């Protein structure tokens with residue numbers, strides 16, 4: 001019966017490290033963050049049990065396509081190419097992409113300034129799309145996770161990181177230690193959505209739960225807790 005129970009639990013894929021949306025709390029060893037707590041509130045609202053499966057971001061869309069994952073919540077931007085192969089919930093966070101450089105770099109103030117430079121970003125992300133479409137970089141280093149991506153900039157292996165703005169600001173505050181700065185405008189304003197296998201019956205339920213959580217103040221509470229501002 002343990003096996004039967006486990007089979008009933010849905011599997012929720014999330015990024016290993018995408019703070020403040022999801023990351024491993026060093027104190028507790030547990031995954032936490034805005035996405036993790038928002039999903040927990042949604043699951044309680046719907047009345048479903050789940051198992052969180054942290055993984056490289058690049059595996060989440062394929063995991064949903066093959067049905068190995070029932071849900072993906074990973075700061076995943078709702079983009080048309082993805083919406084062809086998976087279903088998305090309504091948007092739950094409005095994001096954008098930004099350029100991060102070392103403090104002593106004064107040669108970059110927009111994406112086109114990365115022409116001929118080395119750019120570090122994450123494999124399979126909207127930032128990789130942006131860099132490939134517009135930067136004209138000499139080399140684009142595509143890392144599977146945030147740690148390697150940011151490390152490449154800090155160790156001067158790359159001239160810039162291009163990545164999701166809220167995650168870049170989190171890095172600046174915690175690990176960047178005053179050595180980095182954001183330059184230029186925000187790019188690719190896109191909402192994050194929760195992903196499902198095509199045709200999943202969960203998608204409408206999740207949208208209804210999201211609506212309830214927005215109405216009853218839970219969404220706002222989590223937003224203020226994790227971002228320190230009003231939604």
Ligand code: GLN
Pocket residue numbers: 015018057074075076077078122124125126127164
């Ligand atoms: N928002 C970006 C994307 O969807 C990055 C997500 C992530 O790295 N977890 O591609």
